Amino acid sequence: MNIAHFAQNRHSTKAFDPVLKINDETFEQIRTLLRFSPSSVNSQPWHYVIASTEEGKKQVASATSAEYPYNEPKILNASHVVVLCARQQLNDEHLNNVLEQEDQDGRFASEEAKQTQHGVRSFYYDLHKFDMKDTQHWIEKQVYLSLGTLLLGASTLEVDACPIEGFDPKILDNALGLREKGLTSLVVVALGYRSEADFNASLPKSRLSAEQIFTDI
Secondary structure: OOHHHHHHHOOEOOOEOOOOOOOHHHHHHHHHHHHOOOOHHHOOOEEEEEEOOHHHHHHHHOOOOOOOHHHHHHHHHOOEEEEEEEEOOOOHHHHHHHHHHHHHOOOOOOHHHHHHHHHHHHHHHHHHHHHOOOHHHHHHHHHHHHHHHHHHHHHHOOOEEEEEOOOOHHHHHHHHOOHHHOEEEEEEEEEEOEOOOOHHHHOOOOOOOHHHHOOOO
C-alpha cells in the first residue's frame, strides 16, 4: 500500500451524495480506527458520538444552522457523522478503567508492572493539571490525534470525509447531553461519498514545498 497516494489524493469533501451510504463492514473498520487511535500514555480521553440516522444527523446539524449554515448540508447529506468529544477531566474512575482494560488485555507481566504503568500515566496527568495547568488543552490534543487517524484511514477505505469545526459546541453539547457525561464536543467529521457538485474534488492539492517544511540534520 502506498500511503502517500492516499494522503495526496484526500480532499475535504464539500458536498456529499445523500443516496450513497457507507456499508456496515466498512464502517466497522472506521470504528476500529477510532478505537485504536494513539494517545499520550494511552490515556484515551475521548468519546465518539456516531450519527447514521436522519434524526441523529439533524441533532448534530442543529449546532450549525445559526452561525454556520454552510455546514448544515454537509452533515445532513453525509452517510455517517462522527462527533469527536473530549473528556472534561481524567478522573480516577477513567484512569482505573483504562488500567484494568490494559490488565485484561495482557499488557502486564506482573502487578509491579501494572502499578508502574498507573504511576506513569498519573504522573503525566498531574504534570499537566498542576504544573503546566493545561489539562484541557492536553486532552484535546489527544482527540485530534484520533482525528488524523480517522481522516487518513477513511481515505484508504475510499470513504470521503469533511472535518468540521464550524459549529456551536454549546448547542451541540446540549443537544447530545454531553456535559452531563463529563464530555464536550471538539470537531465533527462528515463521512460518505462525494457528489458531482463537490467543487473541491477537481481542484489541485496545494501544500508548501518540501524545502520549506523539512529540515534534515
